[in-house]
Amino acid sequence: MSESVRESMEFDVVIVGGGPAGLAAAIRLRQLSPETSVCLIEKGSEIGAHIVSGAVIEPRALTELLPDWQERGAPLNTPVTSEEMLYLTETRSLRVPMLDRLMPHMANHGNYIVSLGEVCRWLATQAEELGVEIYPGFAGAEVLIENNRVVGVATGDMGITKDGAQGPNYQPGMELRGRYTLFAEGCRGSLTKQVMAHYDLRKGVDPQTYGLGIKEVWEIPAENHRPGLVQHSFGWPLDDKTYGGAWLYHFGENLVSYGFVVGLDYANTWLSPFEEMQRIKLHPAFRKHLEGGRRVSYGARALSEGGLQSIPRLTFPGGALIGDSAGFLNMPKIKGTHTAMKSGMLAAEAVVEAIKTDHVEPSSFTQRVKKSWLWEELHAARNVRPGFAHFGMRGGAVYAALDAMLLRGRAPWTLHFRHQDNETLKAAALCKKPNYPKPDGTLTFDRLSSVFLSATNHEEDQPVHLRLRNPSLWKTVNWDVFRAPEARYCPAGVYEVVDEATAPALHINAQNCVHCKTCDIKDPAQNIDWTVPEGAGGPNYPAGM
């Protein structure tokens, strides 16, 4: 229906997603080949609107991309000056000694604490100066495949009403046709999912395993601010089987980035990542940093933790997967920005070569990755995250230290992931309910007042973008067996059980969605399909995120 009326535009390269990977690819393309036309679309209302990250970044890839980034005013203003890794018990914290030897991947000397959203906004200005056309507010909704080649994407229609009809402000989507298309949607991209399925890109690799990161930005009194301080923790309140920990970084103008990551392979259906994140702030090791401050922003995003073993085939006819769409995050380092950027740059090189040699598939991308420091780094780190999955938090930490000190990442074996994250939940009856404290309104908060700070908004009159493939499964699986885990793992209060006592039913508050993608990953029956809503919907993260 809409195909017949939608306009189309031709580019050499179409990039889906304006994060570090997509922007680095765009910049590299124009640097290498200024005549190549590059179009980048971003579903957020502006570049940076959907970017959430800690973030301590390694400037390695940025220096390769734009060696004079300092002169160009890149917003990398807070170098890491001191760091601590804490093991928490309920009331105490133990500092891990000799951090740089036991956990060398955690050494952050030479790195910067940044707002990744700000870095992306800056990268976008660099890209635009090089002639990249950037269109925020438009979501890639459909992969265009012709003769088994990806030939671009189509943006979603705008102005479709709740019941699927064309409203008064209906605007058909547009076809952005590219000789090559790079998918840079970040973790669990909705188009990447389709491409992976169409070309069976995950064949022969480990399942991807994910984490959910939830973040707050605080503004604290100047006298308590220690710019450059990096603090990580593990241990309490998570049990030994659950992978995760918290971070706290002092940066910028009296800002603190506080957040928490939990592995989505957790088993306890009663676990609520949001409430874990809230209660860690009550621990003395965190409380002392935040007290007297005010929370200014909130966000959440899933991330790929699988590393090397989980990286799919990277190319297909007409394009490639880059950044966290492919899963290039280095989990032991908890960093993915430098790897995302590097992968984008390498893909750009491969695409330029493919254009020159008229290859359908930019297949040299894979070789370029394997010959780069990116691969070396992920290879050395490959056993750390699965070590935690196999040996638990404490055993995993010991394994990671051994791996680092004795084997230096060169273990002759590779540990594997055995399960998809949606397969790990245990039935509600078999799990112990954590006892979460009620929000106090000063340090800890509820979901909705948090979502409010993410400035999330969706046009209300549009179809629900979170779809149940089989609505009847919710009652028999999600409710009867697991007691609606989505109501707990969703950090935005999208999933709500109504009439719990009489006739439990699921209510989906799609407008609250912060686009973290956790539901698409963790739903036990893989029954929730996260599709892209109308462009410009979702969070509007401000500077600092």
Place this chain on the structure above:
Amino acid sequence: MKIVVPVKRVVDYNIKPRVKADGSGVETTGVKMSMNPFDEIAVEEAVRLKEKGVASEVVVVSIGVQQAQDTLRTAMAMGADRAILVLSEESPEPLAVAKVLKAIHEKEQPGLFILGKQAIDDDMNATGQMLAGLLGWGQGTFAGKIEVADGRVLVTREIDGGTEEVSLALPAVVTADLRLNEPRYASLPNIMKARKKPMETLNAEDLGVDMARRLTVVSVAEPEQRKAGVKVGSVAELVEKLRNEAKVI
């Protein structure tokens, strides 16, 4: 007839404004900026008048910092024909803006100015009235409906408790209220085309306008948080309190 529509770049209406810790203002750095929603309505109305054949050209003007060009591009993607960016400090006062627009009038000779009734940042609700005053033109503020015919514009105005119709001789100034129309989306093809539409850049000083502020901000604070009141035990008690204590019924 040429229509000029001034547009302002403001903090996006979805963003909850945050007062800076030092009380010097509201945080705008790194915050998403968009076209003032009332200005979108004004642009939409002008474009519709052009589509109806009433107007021949729609020119959009923004007065402010360089980034206001994004706002002008959006207006052109909605259908405006060309844009003028007048560089000045961020968020100049209505009096200065009205004077700049008067200078634009001398240059462009439009038959109609359509403005948003107010900007959602400083909530001044004054520029349209002031411009009309400076030009000696009629003003149709808070317009819910406009009809142009026979050298006049009939404006249905939103007033307290209803509407009022006024007839203005053209040229005139109209300010748009919420119900005037529902603005269209700037579609991607139109955004692409808007990149090629002409944009002229001027300096406020070159137009001979004194941009000095008459109002200086002493401080900006967050309003006091509402405090919980009392719980009452019965309907009778509630009615008594509403009548005699709060005096609202």
Place this chain on the structure above:
Amino acid sequence: MTALVLLDHEEGRIRKSALSAVTAASQFGDVHVLVAGDATVAQAASAISGVSKVLHAADAQYAHELAEPLAALIVSLAGGYDQIVAAAGAVGKNVLPRAAALLDVQPIPEVVRIVDAETFVRPIYAGNALATVKSSDAKKVLTVRGSAFDAAPAEGGSAPVETVAPAANPNVSEFVAVHLSESERPELESARVVVSGGRGLQSEEKFHILEPLADKLGAAIGASRAAVDSGFVPNEFQVGQTGKIVAPELYLAFGISGAIQHLAGMKDSRVIVAVNKDPEAPIFQVADYGIEGDLFEIVPALTAALA
């Protein structure tokens, strides 16, 4: 110092907000008021407590408080005044900025507090922040929020009424008609009272329980997003961050939990009443008066009590 207040009126009655403007202006010193049109209003104005002189613009061109002639008149009178004040209603907001431009003054709209003769507090960003501003203009032109100042007593004064000479009419505008809303149900955004329902109303049918109460109070009906999402009422009823922002004199919330998105749309209401069976509902944290209990008993009881 003497301030001139433009006293707006409707159907022969002085608006309450205009009386508040008199109170605000009296903080500067002596108060004169200007009445355009209606002679009975000019007479009534002379009785306002605190007014020392009434200027009556009797000429026909002022009959409908049109901005163009009225601003010209104010400019012709402005020489004798240090402040020109009006209520921030449809008339004041229409007329005063135009007069200010003609006087080369930057107006100060929607003042909620007068700190001193130069310094004023006014809301910006839809009330999300309060700005204190200092004006360097010799003459101040301001509109004031009625809700921020008590109304001056309508009785007790005996100011002389003086008819003022008309100013030259710019003759660019004509009054055509006025249509005052006759609907019994006022519009949500301008209603004095709003009766709002949430998911606690349970269904579309049961939502109607609010109507007799709204009729009694002459109130508009609103709803939370949860109620809209559940299909009890259409979208245009929604009060909240993504719906309508309301600030009535009285807001009654029934079965609304008080999610922050909803509070963002009604927190500026003067008096908030909450009825909810959940004692922990966040709405109670902002309500002036709360009742814990079953709304299906309380709403009919309240409706009956207002008889």
